[in-house]
Amino acid sequence: MTxxxxxxxxDxxxxxxxxxxxxxxxxGEVQDNRRFERHAETISELVDRGFEVAVMAHQGRPGRDDFVSLSQHADILAEHIDHPVAxxxxxxxxxxxHDIAGLESGDVLVLENTRMCDDELPEEDPEVKSQTEFVQTLKDEFDAYVNDAYSAAHRSHASLVGFxxxxxxxxxxxxxxxxxxxTAIAEKEFDGQVTMVVGGTKATDVIDVMTHLDEKVDDFLLGGIAGELFLRAAGHPVGYDIDDANLYDEQWEKNSEKIESMLEDHRDQISxxxxxxxxxxxSRAEQAVDDIEEKTVSYLDVGSETVMEYSPIIRDSEAVFVKGALGMFEDERFSVxxxxxxxAIAETDCFSVVGGGDTSRAIEMYGMEEEEFGHVSIAGGAYIRALTGAELIGVEVLSR
Ligand SMILES: Nc1ncnc2c1ncn2[C@@H]1O[C@H](COP(=O)(O)OP(=O)(O)O)[C@@H](O)[C@H]1O
Ligand SMILES: O=C(OP(=O)(O)O)[C@H](O)COP(=O)(O)O
Structure with a gap:
């Protein structure tokens, strides 16, 4: 692919x-993270080379608390590139x-959250997205389109595949x-055990990929929302929403059949x-899964016994891939x-990849160094999809 x-x-x-x-x-406060640091390299180069730059990006999903304006992002980006950002x-x-027309050489303008436009979502063919009002209006204002969003390249949204x-x-x-x-990582062959740590909130993404990786991965170590959904499928009374949470039921509806068939066909590969x-x-309290009779609390992390079971599997692995956190690690009580x-990965000399805008933050938060891991990706869902050997739609359209 070129x-x-x-x-x-x-220029x-x-x-x-x-x-x-x-x-x-x-x-309500946008947290600085490695995505800003990495994209700042691209934007700084464009500024130095005298381009007139308009930036498109998304934040969160409609209906979620993280669905906010990009005004704070513009300020954080400005700090990273040490240059004004409008x-x-x-x-x-x-x-x-009007503001795009006023751009001069070296100017940077951030446009509002693309997901606030009706044309951005849902996922549709690139041809359909290219004909939307969003794409047709903006295309004539620019000489060229640059896609730097590898970590969103698995989504067929207008700003990624239409232009x-x-x-x-x-x-x-x-x-x-x-x-x-x-791509190089996806092509690597490993003689020994390959382990994938699967967690986070985007269970739908990881479960879909798990079904394509059952030959490549020997052990899936589960936590986060996907972990609870698998426990539900295994017959435990967890993995559903309580209070006004919206993490489990919808993803269960979408994935229960896949989870059940994974458990049926690959039980020995799933921890x-x-x-x-x-x-x-x-305070943090722990409960053995076998002792749970009814879900009355939100489970925010896997327990210490689970970590004791997962760590030796990691130590025996030749390669470990991480997608998604096993708990709500931003709160230290649930970082275990x-x-x-x-x-355990950092202490082992296995080849490792840690992916995800959120999960990679845990490395610095808990005193580890990026150098202790093979590759730290700012992509989560996109990188695990790439591991299956599948081409990402956002990359495919760039290559036409
Ligand atoms: N049991 C849980 N309950 C609520 N949030 C969780 C739980 N386990 C993990 N998380 C959250 O998952 C987030 C990471 O999710 P996700 O977006 O899937 O991964 P990434 O951004 O790393 O790709 C973390 O911010 C963490 O707080
Ligand atoms: O953060 C992202 O993906 P990730 O959490 O899998 O790394 C991308 O921005 C895609 O966002 P989305 O999963 O809401 O489409």
């Missing part, structure tokens, strides 16, 4: 750049078009390096938590699973 890169683009043009600045949001609260409306069909399209530096690293942690009177597994 695509044009920034080396193929003449000083008007470029529309898609980044992935999707970030954790705590109490923001407009429209993606392609009249004010956005390359109707504009001269290039890969940014992050797209280029992540694509090369993850489930034997204990779970929850908050009790402000995620930090425990990452520490």
């Amino acid at each position: 695509f044009q890169t920034l080396d193929d683009l003449d 000083g043009q008007r470029v529309l750049v898609r980044l992935d600045l999707n970030s954790p949001v705590e109490d 923001f407009v609260d429209e993606t392609y409306g009249p004010q956005a078009i 390359p069909l109707v504009m001269d399209a290039y890969a940014g530096r992050v797209m280029e390096t992540e694509y090369e690293a993850n 489930l938590a034997v204990d779970l942690a929850y908050e009790d009177d402000g 699973g995620t930090a425990g597994v990452l520490e």
Whole structure:
């Protein structure tokens, strides 16, 4: 697969750049993370080369607490590139078009969250997305489109797959390096045991990929939301929403058949938590899974016994892939699973990849160094999909 890169683009043009600045949001505040640091390299290069730059990116999903404006992202990006970054609260409306027209050489303008436009979601064919009002309006304002959002390249959304069909399209530096690293990793052959740690909140993404990796991966170590859904399928009274949470039921509806057939056909490859942690009177408490008779609390981490079972499997592995945290590690009380597994990987000389905008943050939060891991990717769902050998739709359209 080959695509044009920034080396193929003449300096000083008007470029529309898609980044992935999707970030954790705590109490309405966007948290700085490695995605800003990495994309800053691409934007700084474009600024230095005198381009007029408009940035598109998404944040969160409609209906979720993390679905917020990109105004804070513009400020964080400005700090990373040490250069002013303007923001407009429209993606392609009249004010956005006015501000784009006013761009001068070296200027950077962040457009509003692409997912606030009706045309961005849902997933549809690139041809359909390329004909949307969103794409058709913006395409004439620029000389070229640059996609740097490798970590979102598994989504067939307008800002990712529509523009390359109707504009001269290039890969940014992050797209280029992540694509090369993850493709090389997907092609690697391992003689020994291959383990995948599966957690996080996006269970649908990981379960879909697990069904394609059962020949490549010997052991799946489960936690997070997917872990609880597997426990539910195994007959435990967990893995459903209580209070007004919206993490389990919808993903169960979508995936229960796949989970049940994975358990039926590959039970010996799947390790489930034997204990779970929850908050009790402000402190961490743990409960053996076999003792749970009814879910009355939110489980926020795997328990210590589970970490003791997972760690030797990691130590015996030749390769370990991590996608998604085993618990809500941002709260130190629920970091035992995620930090425990990452520490076991860091202490072992296995080949390892840690992926995910959120999960990779745990490395620095809990005193580990990136150098202790083979590759730390800012992509989560995209990198595990790449492991299956499947081409990512956002990369495919860039290569046409
Ligand atoms: N049991 C849990 N309950 C709530 N959140 C969880 C739980 N386990 C993991 N998480 C959250 O999952 C997030 C990572 O999810 P996800 O987006 O799937 O992974 P990544 O961003 O690493 O690709 C973390 O921020 C963590 O707080
Ligand atoms: O953060 C992302 O994916 P990841 O959590 O799998 O790394 C991407 O921005 C895609 O976001 P989405 O999973 O809401 O489509």
